[in-house]
Amino acid sequence: MLGTACIGFSLFAALVASRPVSPPSGAGSPVRFETHIRPVLRVYCLDCHGGEEKLQGGLDLRQVRLMEKGGKDGPALDKGKPEASLLLDRMKSGEMPPGEKKVPPEQIALIERWIRDGAATLRPEPEKIDPGVAITPEDRAWWAYQPLKAPKPPATTAQDRARTSGDVFLLEALSAKNLGFAPDADKRTLIRRVALDLTGLPPTREEIAGFLRDPSPDAYEKLVDAYLASPAYAERWARHWLDVFGYADSDGDGTNDSPRPYSYKFRDYLIRSIEKDKPLNQLFLEMLAGDELLPRPLKDPTPQQAELLAATMLLRLGPDATAAGGEQVIVADQVMADSLKIVGSSLLGLTVGCAQCHDHKYDPIPHTDYFRLRAIFAPAWNPAAWKAPGSRMVSLMTEAQRQERARVEGRERELVAARDKKAAEWIAKVFDDEINKFPEKERQPLRDAFKAPADKRTPEQKKLVETNPKLNISASVLYQFNQKAVDELKKIDDELAAVRAKKPVEDFVSCLVEDPGLKVETRLNHRGDPRQPKGKPLAPSDLTIAQPEGARSDLPAEKTPAGTTGYRTAWVKSLFNGRHPLVGRVLANRIWLNHFGRGIVESPSDFGQLGRLPSHPALLDHLALELADKGWSQKALHRLILRSTVYRQSSAASADALARDPGNVTYSRFPVHRLEAEVIRDRILAASGALDPTLFGPPVVTPEDAAGLVNANSNRRSIYLQVRRSRPETMLASFDAPVLAPNCDKRVSSNAPTQALVLMNGEFVRAQSIQLAKRVRAEVTANTQALAQAKAFTGPPILPTPAWSYGFARLTPQGLTEGFAPLAHWTGGQWQGGTQLPDPAIGWVLLHAAGGHPGDKAHAAVRRLTVPADGLLELNGTLKHGSANGDGVRARLIVPGGKPGERAKAGQWQVKNGSVQTTARLQGVHAGDVVDCVVDCLETETSDGFEWPLTVTLKSPEGKVLATLNSSTGFSGPSGPSLVAQAAHAIELVHGRPPREGELALLVDFMRLQARQLAGKISGATLEETVVALLCQQLLSTNEFLYVD
Amino acid sequence: MWTDNSPHSGRHSRRWLLRQTAMGFGSVALTQLLASEGLLAAEGAAKPGENLPLDLKARSPQHAPRANAMISLFMHGGPSHVDLFDPKAELTKNSGKDYQGDVGYSFVNRASKKLLGSPWKFRKHGQCGTEVSELLPHTARIVDDICVVRSMHTGHNGHEVSIRYFHGGVAGVTGRPTMGSWIVYGLGSESANLPAYMVLSDPEGHPVDGTHNWSSGFMPPLYQGTVLRPKEPRIPNLVPQAEMAGPVQRANLDLLAELNRRHAALHPGEADLESRIAGYELASRMQTAAAEALDISREPEEVRRLYGLDHDATREYGTRCLIARRLVERGVRFVQLFLGGQPWDNHNTIKTGLPAICRRTDQPAAALVTDLKRLGLLDTTLVHWGGEIGRLPVCEGPLDNAVGRDHNGQGFTCWLAGGGIKGGMAFGATDEVGHKAVENVVTPNDFHATLLHLMGLDHEQLQFFANGRAMRITDGRKARVVREILA
Structure with a gap:
C-alpha cells in the first residue's frame, strides 16, 4: 500500500528511459524547440525550472525567451553560441x-546543435504564459486528442468484399499488403x-438447425438480432464491463476480504440495462450520477429509483x-484514487492516476487536472465525512411496506x-383430566403442588412434583x-406462519449518495499526499487536453432534482x-476488442504516449462516430x-496471409482466440445440459475447502x-479470470500446465463429463443422423461381449434347469x-450385482455364464440369506453333462438366515459352454432375498x-444405444457439428481401447457410461472447444 | 529420461546427455564442447529477424555457460542493507545528527534528515572477512561462498517501478517478459517433466504486482512462470482418480493430441494452439514428476534440520527453499521464491520488523547454498538473494522505538552465489552513510547481463521479435557483464 503512492512519480523517469525523444529524421533537418528540445527539458529540467511556482535559481526554461533572460547566474542561452550557453554547460x-x-549524451548533442543553429522555435513565443508546464501544440497533436471527424473512405480495389463502411477501411491496409479478407466462414462456424x-454460450442444436435451414438472405441478420435480444447476451456483455469496473462481491480489505452483500444489485442493474x-x-x-437524478429525501424509493441507486455503486466498486x-x-x-482509475480506464483511456503525485x-x-477531475466526485465521496462500506446502505422499504409490516x-x-x-386452556384441561385419574383425596395436594411457584414449594410439594412427572404438562407435550x-393449536400456528410469510422483508442497496447542498473543496495534494493539500480550491473540470485549445472551462452549473452540486451530471x-x-x-x-479478442488500440485503457497506436485509426474514428450517431446504442454498434466481412470471414489463414501478415495485424482472417474463463465453464455446463439459466440475484457462495481451494458447486452461469x-x-482463476486490484483493463490468455x-x-470437468455422457445416451435415439452413421459403421464390437x-x-425333478x-x-x-414387482407372470425373480431373489417354485433365478475359452473354471463364493422368515434358499451350479446336450449338477448349497461357502472346480470346460448359477426358493419364496457374489x-x-x-464386476445391464451413435451425438453436443471424416473411427478406437483397459476394474454396469464419459471429457478439453474460430 | 535413482547425479548425467543430443556430438568431452564457442554461438543464435523456435526443447547456449539453473530468493519490499550487509561507521557515529547530503525520499510527509545508525552489530566472517550483521547469523557462515554486491542501484524508490525493472528489464513497465522467461526462451527446458520456470508463492499472498512478476509479456505463454500454491496441494488437480491413471490417461491424452492436431491443421500458423498441445504432455508428465519433486518427506533428518524445518519460524520458508533445491536438481531452469505482504518494507518499527523477517529467512537461505554445495550443485546453480530496493540511512518518522526507514533505490545490497560467481567477496560500495551507490554501480540491467552471461546467453544477442521490433531484456539500454565478480 505504501509503495503505490509514489509510483506515478517514479514511473515518469522510467518512461524517459523506455521512450527516448526521437531525434529529427535526418542530420540536416531543422531542430526546433517545441518538437525536439522541450520534451527533453520537460523530463529533466522543468520540475524545478518552470513546473512549480518557485523557480530554482530564478531560472525558467519553459521558453527560449526566458532562457535568454536567464536566472540569478545570468542568461542560460546564447543563440548560436553553444559554448557560451550555461544551459549546455551545466x-x-x-x-x-x-x-x-x-x-x-545524444540528447545533449541535439541541444548543442539546436543552439548552434540559432535556437529556433516553430512559432513566436507569447509574452505571457500561465504558471506550470503548459500543454503545447505538440502535446495536442497526439492522435487521441484530435477532434473526431468522419474519415474519408479510401478507394480500394476489393470493394466487392466490403459489406460495411468499416470493411472499406480494413481493405485499404490489406490491399497495401496485396491481401484481402479470407473467404466467408461457413454457417456452422x-x-x-x-x-x-454475443451470449457466451454455444448455439443450441435447434438454433444451428434453424440457421442452416434458413435460406433467406437476411438469415444471418435475424440470427444476430435474436441473440442480441436474449438475456444471455446481456449477461455476457455485462461481464465485459464488470472487468473494467472492477466488480467484486468483497471489499478487498486484507485477509478478511469482507463480503459485500449488495454489490450484486449493481451487476443485475447492468445486465438489465x-x-x-x-x-x-x-x-x-x-452509474456516475444516478443519485443526482433522485429527489430528496430518499424516501419510498420506487423500483426505478432503487435501480438508479444500485447504478451508483460504480463509484464504490473498487477495493x-x-x-x-x-x-x-x-x-x-x-x-478514491482506485475509483478514479476505474473511471479513467473505462471512459477516458488515459492513465490519469499518473498525475496524482506530479x-x-x-x-x-x-x-492540477487530476485534482480538478477529482473535484467532480469529491462532494459525493465527501472524504471529510467518509463512509465505510457498511454505512452506505439505503433501505428500499417504502412507507406502504413499513405500514404493512x-x-x-x-x-x-x-x-x-x-x-x-x-394452549393454557388446553393445558389446564388436560391437567384436570389427568389429575382426575388420581384417587379423590390425592387430587387437591397435587393441584396445590403443581400450581405453587417452583421456589415456593414445600418439601412435600417438591417431592410430589418430582414423583409425578406425568402431570408436568406443557404446550410441547399436549400432543x-x-x-x-x-x-386447534396447529390451526393457529398455520395462520401465524401464513401471516409471517407475507411480512415485507427490509431490503437494502449499497450506493453512493451525494448530500444536497454540500460544498466540498478539493485542493491539489502535494506529491499526492492527502495530508498535504496545497493551493487554492480547484474547480471541477474535465481534463484540459480533452477540451478544445484555449477553451478550457469549468463544468457548467447543472440543476439536479436532488439539489446536489450536479458536477457529475454535468461531466457525464x-x-x-x-x-x-x-x-x-x-x-x-x-x-471491438470484445468481439475480436483484440482492440484496434491494443492498450484499451491507455491511449496516451505509453499505450499502443491504433492499428486502423480511421476505422476507430468511424466506429466512434457511428456509436454517437446511433444514439450511443451498443446493440447498433x-x-x-x-x-x-471482417467479422464473417474464415479464421483459416491462406499461405499468402501467413507469409505477408503472420501476426494477422491487417485482419486477413478472423483472429482465433481462446474463450474467457467464464465462457469455458458456462460452455461445459451448456454441453452437459446442467446449466441453470436462472437470472439475477445474490451471488452464489463459492466455498473454500480446508486446503484453501475455492471450487464453485453450482450450475449457475459464472457471472453469478x-x-x-x-x-x-x-477453475476460473486458472483460465485467467481477472485479479481485481482494482480492475482489469484487458484479459490475458495464458497457457499454463495447470489448465x-x-x-x-x-x-x-469430470462430473460434467459424466453428466454429458448421461445426456448423450438419453438423447441419442432422437438423432437419426447419428444412428444412420452408426449403422453404416463396421468393425469389431467396442465393449467386450x-x-x-x-x-x-x-x-426339473432332478434339480436341473429347463x-x-x-x-x-x-x-x-x-x-x-x-416394471412391477412381483411380476404378474414370473413373480419375484430379480438379479442385481451382488445377488437377487428367486420366484416361486416354478421360477428359479438364473445367472448364466458363457465360458469364453477352453480351460479350467474355478468358482468361489459365499451364499447369504439374511432372514429368519420363510424357509431359506437353495443354490445350485448346473453345468454341461458328459454328453452333448446333457446337463449336470456341479454343486448344491442351502442356507437360511446365514451364509455358506460355495466352491467348485470345473475341469475341461470349453468355449461356449454354459454354466448356470441357479437359486430357487425351496417351498416358499417368502423373504428370499440372497447374495451370492462369485469369484x-x-x-x-x-x-x-x-x-x-x-x-459382481461383470454385472451389466442391457447394452445401450450404439456407442458409435453416442460418439457422433457427443461431437454434436460439444462442437455443434456432425463428425468429420475419420473422426468417428478415431473415437471408436478410443472407446474400444478404454473399454478393454477398464473392463474388470469397474463394474460392467457402468463401463459403457465411463467410456462415453471419458470420450466426452476429451472433447470438452479440445482446442476446438476452448477457442473460438 | 533419467532413470538414475540418485537425483543429483541424475541432473548431471541428464544435462550431459541433452547437451550431447542437442549438438549432435556423441560423446565428445564437455570441456571440448565448451571450448568450441563459435559453434555453440552459431547453434544458439536465431537467424536475423527470426525468433528461436517457440518451444521448450533444450537449446545450446550462445557461449560456454557456467550455470544451467538459477534460484532467486526475491526479497521484495526493500531489505535494509545498512542493517544487514553494508556497515557504515559514519552512519553509526553520526546517528541522530542531521545528514548534510541530498536524500531522495518516497514519503516526504514522514521525511527526516536525521541519520539512523544501525541498531545491530556487524562482525567479519569467514576466510574472506566479509562483514555481516548479527541479524543474519546463518548467512554469516556462508560468506566464503557468496559475493555481496553493495552497489545495486535502480534510481527509483518505488516498489513497483524497481520490481518491474528487475523482472522485466525496464523500470515501471509491465507487459514484458521476466528474466525467467528470457532464460527459458534462450535455453529451453532441461526437464521434460516439469515446467522450466517455477514460482513458489507465499502463504501471505502474492507480491506487489501479482502475476506480472512471472509474466511472459510479449512472449508466448509457454514461457511464463508456473506458480506453486503455498500449501498442499501445491499443484491442484495433480493426481487423477486411481483407475484413470496410467494407460487410461495415456489413451485420453493420445486422443486429445490427435483431435488437437487435426484442429490445428485447419488453423495453420496459430502458435497458441500448438503450445496447448504441448501443455497437455507436460501436465501429464508433471503428475508423477512434480509429486515426487514436491515430496520432501524422504529428505533425511539432517537436511530438514539444516533448512530449519524443525522450527516454527523457519519451517515455511525452509520448506520452499528445500523444494527449490529439489526442483533445480530435477532440471527446472529458473525458480523464484516470493514473499507476501512486503515484510522487508520497514517504514516503521524496524527494530522489531527487521529481526522478524530475518529470523524467517536467514537460516533457509543459507541452508540452500550449503546444501547445493554439499550436493555438488552449487557450481552450476546460481543463487540470488535480494530485493528491488534498499532503505534510507535516515529516519522515517521520529527517532523513537517506532522509527523506520524509507525506500532507497539509489544504493542497496544483494548477494549472489554459485554458477560462476566468485565467492568470498564484496563488490561495489555506497557512500559514507549508505544512501547512494558510488563505486562500481550495478543496475538491474547489469544484473541481467551478468546472470544471462553466466547461463551462456548474451543479453544483446538474445532477442525476441514482437510487434515488428527486436526486443531485448535490457530494451537496448547500456548494460555490462560485471566481470569482476565472476570466478
Whole structure:
C-alpha cells in the first residue's frame, strides 16, 4: 500500500528511459524547440525550472525567451553560441540535473546543435504564459486528442468484399499488403462464433438447425438480432464491463476480504440495462450520477429509483479497506484514487492516476487536472465525512411496506396471544383430566403442588412434583394427551406462519449518495499526499487536453432534482456531447476488442504516449462516430460490426496471409482466440445440459475447502458466482479470470500446465463429463443422423461381449434347469420380469450385482455364464440369506453333462438366515459352454432375498489365469444405444457439428481401447457410461472447444 | 529420461546427455564442447529477424555457460542493507545528527534528515572477512561462498517501478517478459517433466504486482512462470482418480493430441494452439514428476534440520527453499521464491520488523547454498538473494522505538552465489552513510547481463521479435557483464 503512492512519480523517469525523444529524421533537418528540445527539458529540467511556482535559481526554461533572460547566474542561452550557453554547460558537466539521472549524451548533442543553429522555435513565443508546464501544440497533436471527424473512405480495389463502411477501411491496409479478407466462414462456424461472442454460450442444436435451414438472405441478420435480444447476451456483455469496473462481491480489505452483500444489485442493474440497450450516455449518467437524478429525501424509493441507486455503486466498486482500520485519510484516498482509475480506464483511456503525485510526464495531464477531475466526485465521496462500506446502505422499504409490516406484526402479536391463551386452556384441561385419574383425596395436594411457584414449594410439594412427572404438562407435550388440542393449536400456528410469510422483508442497496447542498473543496495534494493539500480550491473540470485549445472551462452549473452540486451530471453530459475526443474512441475500441479478442488500440485503457497506436485509426474514428450517431446504442454498434466481412470471414489463414501478415495485424482472417474463463465453464455446463439459466440475484457462495481451494458447486452461469478478491475460484482463476486490484483493463490468455490439469483431473470437468455422457445416451435415439452413421459403421464390437446373462428357469425333478428365459426388464440397477414387482407372470425373480431373489417354485433365478475359452473354471463364493422368515434358499451350479446336450449338477448349497461357502472346480470346460448359477426358493419364496457374489477364474491346464469373470464386476445391464451413435451425438453436443471424416473411427478406437483397459476394474454396469464419459471429457478439453474460430 | 535413482547425479548425467543430443556430438568431452564457442554461438543464435523456435526443447547456449539453473530468493519490499550487509561507521557515529547530503525520499510527509545508525552489530566472517550483521547469523557462515554486491542501484524508490525493472528489464513497465522467461526462451527446458520456470508463492499472498512478476509479456505463454500454491496441494488437480491413471490417461491424452492436431491443421500458423498441445504432455508428465519433486518427506533428518524445518519460524520458508533445491536438481531452469505482504518494507518499527523477517529467512537461505554445495550443485546453480530496493540511512518518522526507514533505490545490497560467481567477496560500495551507490554501480540491467552471461546467453544477442521490433531484456539500454565478480 505504501509503495503505490509514489509510483506515478517514479514511473515518469522510467518512461524517459523506455521512450527516448526521437531525434529529427535526418542530420540536416531543422531542430526546433517545441518538437525536439522541450520534451527533453520537460523530463529533466522543468520540475524545478518552470513546473512549480518557485523557480530554482530564478531560472525558467519553459521558453527560449526566458532562457535568454536567464536566472540569478545570468542568461542560460546564447543563440548560436553553444559554448557560451550555461544551459549546455551545466548539462555537459553533469552538474545539472542534480541526482543520478543525467541527460543522455545524444540528447545533449541535439541541444548543442539546436543552439548552434540559432535556437529556433516553430512559432513566436507569447509574452505571457500561465504558471506550470503548459500543454503545447505538440502535446495536442497526439492522435487521441484530435477532434473526431468522419474519415474519408479510401478507394480500394476489393470493394466487392466490403459489406460495411468499416470493411472499406480494413481493405485499404490489406490491399497495401496485396491481401484481402479470407473467404466467408461457413454457417456452422459463424453461428458458433456469433453465439459465443454475443451470449457466451454455444448455439443450441435447434438454433444451428434453424440457421442452416434458413435460406433467406437476411438469415444471418435475424440470427444476430435474436441473440442480441436474449438475456444471455446481456449477461455476457455485462461481464465485459464488470472487468473494467472492477466488480467484486468483497471489499478487498486484507485477509478478511469482507463480503459485500449488495454489490450484486449493481451487476443485475447492468445486465438489465444492457438487455434493454440503454444508451451508453444514459448508462454512464446513471452509474456516475444516478443519485443526482433522485429527489430528496430518499424516501419510498420506487423500483426505478432503487435501480438508479444500485447504478451508483460504480463509484464504490473498487477495493475498499476503510473498514479495516489504518490511517483513514490515506486509506480513503486510496479508495478514491482506485475509483478514479476505474473511471479513467473505462471512459477516458488515459492513465490519469499518473498525475496524482506530479504532472504526468508523458501525457499532457497536469497535476492540477487530476485534482480538478477529482473535484467532480469529491462532494459525493465527501472524504471529510467518509463512509465505510457498511454505512452506505439505503433501505428500499417504502412507507406502504413499513405500514404493512407494522400491520402484520400487530396481527402476529394477536395470533401469538390467541395461541398462548388456547394452549393454557388446553393445558389446564388436560391437567384436570389427568389429575382426575388420581384417587379423590390425592387430587387437591397435587393441584396445590403443581400450581405453587417452583421456589415456593414445600418439601412435600417438591417431592410430589418430582414423583409425578406425568402431570408436568406443557404446550410441547399436549400432543401426547389430546389430539384435538394439537389440531386447534396447529390451526393457529398455520395462520401465524401464513401471516409471517407475507411480512415485507427490509431490503437494502449499497450506493453512493451525494448530500444536497454540500460544498466540498478539493485542493491539489502535494506529491499526492492527502495530508498535504496545497493551493487554492480547484474547480471541477474535465481534463484540459480533452477540451478544445484555449477553451478550457469549468463544468457548467447543472440543476439536479436532488439539489446536489450536479458536477457529475454535468461531466457525464459533456463526455457524451459527441465532441469529446476520447470517450467515443475508447468505448468503440472496447466493443471491438470484445468481439475480436483484440482492440484496434491494443492498450484499451491507455491511449496516451505509453499505450499502443491504433492499428486502423480511421476505422476507430468511424466506429466512434457511428456509436454517437446511433444514439450511443451498443446493440447498433454490435450489428454494424457483426454485419461486416471482417467479422464473417474464415479464421483459416491462406499461405499468402501467413507469409505477408503472420501476426494477422491487417485482419486477413478472423483472429482465433481462446474463450474467457467464464465462457469455458458456462460452455461445459451448456454441453452437459446442467446449466441453470436462472437470472439475477445474490451471488452464489463459492466455498473454500480446508486446503484453501475455492471450487464453485453450482450450475449457475459464472457471472453469478461470488467474486472474492482474494479467494478466486480455482477453475476460473486458472483460465485467467481477472485479479481485481482494482480492475482489469484487458484479459490475458495464458497457457499454463495447470489448465491442462484442471481439464484432465479437475472434479468439475469430470462430473460434467459424466453428466454429458448421461445426456448423450438419453438423447441419442432422437438423432437419426447419428444412428444412420452408426449403422453404416463396421468393425469389431467396442465393449467386450458380456460373459454373464440373466434369466429364470423351471427346475426339473432332478434339480436341473429347463426353459431358460432372459429377464426382460432393466431398472438401471437390476434385472427383473417387468416394471412391477412381483411380476404378474414370473413373480419375484430379480438379479442385481451382488445377488437377487428367486420366484416361486416354478421360477428359479438364473445367472448364466458363457465360458469364453477352453480351460479350467474355478468358482468361489459365499451364499447369504439374511432372514429368519420363510424357509431359506437353495443354490445350485448346473453345468454341461458328459454328453452333448446333457446337463449336470456341479454343486448344491442351502442356507437360511446365514451364509455358506460355495466352491467348485470345473475341469475341461470349453468355449461356449454354459454354466448356470441357479437359486430357487425351496417351498416358499417368502423373504428370499440372497447374495451370492462369485469369484470366477478361468485357467489354462498349466494354471495360467486366462480370464477373471467375477459375477459382481461383470454385472451389466442391457447394452445401450450404439456407442458409435453416442460418439457422433457427443461431437454434436460439444462442437455443434456432425463428425468429420475419420473422426468417428478415431473415437471408436478410443472407446474400444478404454473399454478393454477398464473392463474388470469397474463394474460392467457402468463401463459403457465411463467410456462415453471419458470420450466426452476429451472433447470438452479440445482446442476446438476452448477457442473460438 | 533419467532413470538414475540418485537425483543429483541424475541432473548431471541428464544435462550431459541433452547437451550431447542437442549438438549432435556423441560423446565428445564437455570441456571440448565448451571450448568450441563459435559453434555453440552459431547453434544458439536465431537467424536475423527470426525468433528461436517457440518451444521448450533444450537449446545450446550462445557461449560456454557456467550455470544451467538459477534460484532467486526475491526479497521484495526493500531489505535494509545498512542493517544487514553494508556497515557504515559514519552512519553509526553520526546517528541522530542531521545528514548534510541530498536524500531522495518516497514519503516526504514522514521525511527526516536525521541519520539512523544501525541498531545491530556487524562482525567479519569467514576466510574472506566479509562483514555481516548479527541479524543474519546463518548467512554469516556462508560468506566464503557468496559475493555481496553493495552497489545495486535502480534510481527509483518505488516498489513497483524497481520490481518491474528487475523482472522485466525496464523500470515501471509491465507487459514484458521476466528474466525467467528470457532464460527459458534462450535455453529451453532441461526437464521434460516439469515446467522450466517455477514460482513458489507465499502463504501471505502474492507480491506487489501479482502475476506480472512471472509474466511472459510479449512472449508466448509457454514461457511464463508456473506458480506453486503455498500449501498442499501445491499443484491442484495433480493426481487423477486411481483407475484413470496410467494407460487410461495415456489413451485420453493420445486422443486429445490427435483431435488437437487435426484442429490445428485447419488453423495453420496459430502458435497458441500448438503450445496447448504441448501443455497437455507436460501436465501429464508433471503428475508423477512434480509429486515426487514436491515430496520432501524422504529428505533425511539432517537436511530438514539444516533448512530449519524443525522450527516454527523457519519451517515455511525452509520448506520452499528445500523444494527449490529439489526442483533445480530435477532440471527446472529458473525458480523464484516470493514473499507476501512486503515484510522487508520497514517504514516503521524496524527494530522489531527487521529481526522478524530475518529470523524467517536467514537460516533457509543459507541452508540452500550449503546444501547445493554439499550436493555438488552449487557450481552450476546460481543463487540470488535480494530485493528491488534498499532503505534510507535516515529516519522515517521520529527517532523513537517506532522509527523506520524509507525506500532507497539509489544504493542497496544483494548477494549472489554459485554458477560462476566468485565467492568470498564484496563488490561495489555506497557512500559514507549508505544512501547512494558510488563505486562500481550495478543496475538491474547489469544484473541481467551478468546472470544471462553466466547461463551462456548474451543479453544483446538474445532477442525476441514482437510487434515488428527486436526486443531485448535490457530494451537496448547500456548494460555490462560485471566481470569482476565472476570466478
